[in-house]
Amino acid sequence: MNISRTDVKSQDKNDPLASMAKAFHLPENMIYLDGNSLGAMPVAVVERIQQLVTKEWAEDLIHSWNDNNWFRLAESIGDKIAKLIGAESGEVIVSDCVSVNLFKLVVAALKKQKGRKKIVTELGNFPTNAYVLQGIAKMFDGQVEIVAVERSRLEQAIDDDTAVVVLVHAHYKSSEMFDMEAITNLAHDKGALILWDLCHSAGAMPIELSALNVDMAVGCGYKYLNGGPGAPAFLYIAKKLQSSLEQPISGWWGHDNPFTFSEDYIPAPDIRQAQSGTQSVLGLAALEVGIDTALVADLKDVRDKSQKLGKLFIQLVQQNCPDIQIASPEEDDKRGSHVSIQHEQGYAVTRALADRGVVVDFRAPDVIRFGFAPLYTSYENIWDTVEHLTAIIQDGSWDKEEYKQKATVT
């Protein structure tokens, strides 16, 4: 039996997270399904940033490092993120961008795993991971080998010469998720360290880093954590590894006591060691609001809704545009919080949807991603989106030259 708009409205009525949407600013006449790229603005950001700028910076100036606790922000926000990813207090810190954090942790892992020269990763996942690993291999002049394989060949690829396995938890295009527990154990069985990139999962589902004995992780602040454009990233190092993993960008913020201005670097004996230099306090403050907003919701409810939104989208697409190829797993537990479809003119379709107020994104060469942010996406949003998608596919209105002219950022 076909799903009706009435069915969908009743899902919204029964949604335990329905009241969360009002914590976000959502533009009128827009269905925003790109929170997997840039999360919507939590309403409380406006006041927090105003206070930061007009009071803490303008009035309190340098005293804010102590008096407004700027100095410990990266740690205190890290502790809040820890709650979202199943880590302990003191295992997570906010720092730099994901690429820099990947670099720091992978180099640290290679040092710790001296004698092992392989880095195993997945072929075709988010490019920055591949690029950062390539840069590391080049830097170490052939002493390091990158083994990038299809997902199905991972088990075979991880061997006794593997120093570290670097994987993106939920695929940036297909949304397909790894079984974190199985792969972590696989790596450990071979004596390899595991590093999970949580960019497309943190904030959208429960994650259990400590319980699964994960060694390292990185993640992004501006997607499901709603920290704002280019929000600082985070990294996680399991407590048991903090004394033996030494990251290479040893700037003064990683020093155990930076304000002694000593000549020699003495790394902090804890997660602070992962820091390098001063971080954007504006970026940190906005991120904290995003995290505080996320912490209000139960992550089990978030995951449950995320799966239902994805399932509803897939069912409605199959019901209304059966020719469209779904490029994400149909099994709810194998899928992250976005669903992708394939279309050979995907970019033009994305633009045509935008003209109808539906914001999604395109990933070359032919993927359109529909991102569902359970804190502010409604079931009716999904209904309306598929209605628009069906219309432009059926009437061919996406097929215009103006829609095919690519912008810099797709």
Next chain:
Amino acid sequence: MNISRTDVKSQDKNDPLASMAKAFHLPENMIYLDGNSLGAMPVAVVERIQQLVTKEWAEDLIHSWNDNNWFRLAESIGDKIAKLIGAESGEVIVSDCVSVNLFKLVVAALKKQKGRKKIVTELGNFPTNAYVLQGIAKMFDGQVEIVAVERSRLEQAIDDDTAVVVLVHAHYKSSEMFDMEAITNLAHDKGALILWDLCHSAGAMPIELSALNVDMAVGCGYKYLNGGPGAPAFLYIAKKLQSSLEQPISGWWGHDNPFTFSEDYIPAPDIRQAQSGTQSVLGLAALEVGIDTALVADLKDVRDKSQKLGKLFIQLVQQNCPDIQIASPEEDDKRGSHVSIQHEQGYAVTRALADRGVVVDFRAPDVIRFGFAPLYTSYENIWDTVEHLTAIIQDGSWDKEEYKQKATVT
């Protein structure tokens, strides 16, 4: 003949930069002499950040990457900074923090200078430089040697085995400046590359990177550029070196065409290559306001006033507290934009001054820095400051237990 307050007031009257102060928010009842650590807030920041948050993020969301030019911000702000440091358009980009930028450039320099293993630097300058170099040496397992020497022994230390010379242009404690031209030539004569850290000079004086044939530079956005707490940093690579210097943190933002999502890293053939990941757009936006504000002033006026402010401070201290040891050069052309004094209980003196509304900072073990930001520091500020300093030194009111309890950030 002693200097009088009337003399000082007439200096303010004749100051061509006097009108610049109104572009900044300066707290009432405070003399802020710590712009060398955190610059004051340009008034225009409030509106710009509000627009960024409530319009560009909240309303335009992901479209802002193209429509509000977020994607090119790091380059366009870099081009503006280039004007302040005598670089060409396309030679400067905003990215990461100073420590990360130092790391990137020094590793790139070592690769380019294969066969040379020494990094020459100054002993006792800003710790992050020493720490980052130590981290690099450790990462390369003894293939790199750090030669850290007193300023007077630099010439001797730079030799045919020197890959790169890394120096802070104006000393963070003493304010003593290097002769950039002489040292750059010295390095080049030996075939070494030169990297200048402009943290304590950019924005406070004319700098001529291109004219002096400087290879690389890094600098900070939150001091004399008034970009806000933890503002993103910048880096400079001379055009002639951009095709041969490859920085190691090759994230997707350094790719020539990041939105093709290709499997292999192809570095951008220009300064964009120095980028790694997504930067804080809030941080970038505030920094841009700081730079725009700085660009209004003529840097020759800025340097002239900076030297006069420093000279006035030194003269007034010598006139009123002759026992105080000046820890900065008395020659105007050898001094940056702050003047330091030494006091064995410097921290307590700093706290006592703060209680009188004079904000300066302490650098262990015994240095008090008085920072003069020519865009908003007045000559009368100097008069009043020395009056307060004289009072607390003469009546010993700094000598209290409460003033000796150190805060985390000094």
